[in-house]
Amino acid sequence: MSIVENLAALQAEIPKEVTLVAVSKTKPDEAILEAYNAGQRIFGENKVQDLAAKAERLPKDIQWHMIGHVQTNKIKYFAPFVSLVHGVDRLKVLKELNKEAVKNNRVIDCLLQVFIADEETKFGFSAEEITALFKDKTLENYPNLRVRGLMGMATFTDNQTQVAEEFATLKSLFDEVIATFNLQPSTFNVLSMGMSGDYPVAIKNGSNMIRVGTKIFGERNY
Numbered sequence: 001m002s003i004v005e006n007l008a009a010l011q012a013e014i015p016k017e018v019t020l021v022a023v024s025k026t027k028p029d030e031a032i033l034e035a036y037n038a039g040q041r042i043f044g045e046n047k048v049q050d051l052a053a054k055a056e057r058l059p060k061d062i063q064w065h066m067i068g069h070v071q072t073n074k075i076k077y078f079a080p081f082v083s084l085v086h087g088v089d090r091l092k093v094l095k096e097l098n099k100e101a102v103k104n105n106r107v108i109d110c111l112l113q114v115f116i117a118d119e120e121t122k123f124g125f126s127a128e129e130i131t132a133l134f135k136d137k138t139l140e141n142y143p144n145l146r147v148r149g150l151m152g153m154a155t156f157t158d159n160q161t162q163v164a165e166e167f168a169t170l171k172s173l174f175d176e177v178i179a180t181f182n183l184q185p186s187t188f189n190v191l192s193m194g195m196s197g198d199y200p201v202a203i204k205n206g207s208n209m210i211r212v213g214t215k216i217f218g219e220r221n222y
C-alpha cells in the first residue's frame with residue numbers, strides 16, 4: 001500500500017479526537033510531501049539535525065513535533081519553530097527549553113515523559129517525580145513553557161496485557177494529576193502514547209495522541 005492509502009486507513013480506524021503524529025524520521029522529503037498532500041500536517045522527528053533541516057525545506061504550515069530524547073545543547077536548533085516537544089524527561093530539559101523559549105520570545109508546548117516500561121533503556125520521570133513537580137509548583141519556574149500533558153512508551157514486547165497495564169498506569173497518573181492539582185482541561189489535555197505496534201491498545205487505554213511511523217511510511221532503513 002502507498003503512504004496515502006496507509007494514512008487514509010489509519011485515519012479511518014482511529015477516533016477523531018485522537019491526534020495522529022506522522023513519524024517521518026529517516027524518511028525523505030518526498031515521503032513527507034506525499035502525506036502532506038493527503039492532508040497530514042503534524043510530523044514527528046527524533047533527531048535534531050533532521051528536524052531542523054526538514055523544517056527548513058518543507059512547507060511552513062507543517063507542525064513539527066520533537067519526539068526523541070532531548071540533548072540540552074541542541075535545543076537551540078528547534079526552539080524557534082517546534083510545535084510540541086514530547087520527550088521532556090528531566091529537570092535540566094525543562095530549564096534549558098525554557099531558556100531557549102525566552103530567547104526566542106515564545107512559549108513552547110511540551111509533554112512530560114513518564115517512565116512506564118519494564119526496560120532500563122527508556123527515559124522519563126517516575127510517577128512520584130511527576131506528582132512532586134506539580135505539588136512543589138516547579139513548573140512555575142518555567143513561564144515560557146506550557147506543559148500540555150504526558151507522554152510514555154510501553155515496553156517493546158508481544159505481551160499485550162503488559163502493554164495495556166503500562167498505558168493504563170499512565171492514564172491513571174494523567175487523570176490523577178489533573179484532579180489533584182486542578183489542572184486546566186483547556187491546556188493540560190494531551191496524553192501521547194501508542195506507536196505502530198501498540199496504538200490500538202494505547203487508544204483503548206485513554207491515549208489521545210499517537211505517534212505512528214512504520215504503519216504509514218513503511219519500515220525504516222537505518
Ligand SMILES: *Cc1c(COP(=O)(O)O)cnc(C)c1O
Nearest residue numbers: 023046067195196211212213214
Ligand atoms: C520512532 C518512534 C515512534 C514511531 O515508531 P513506529 O513503530 O515506526 O510507529 C514513536 N515514538 C517515538 C518516540 C519514536 O522514536
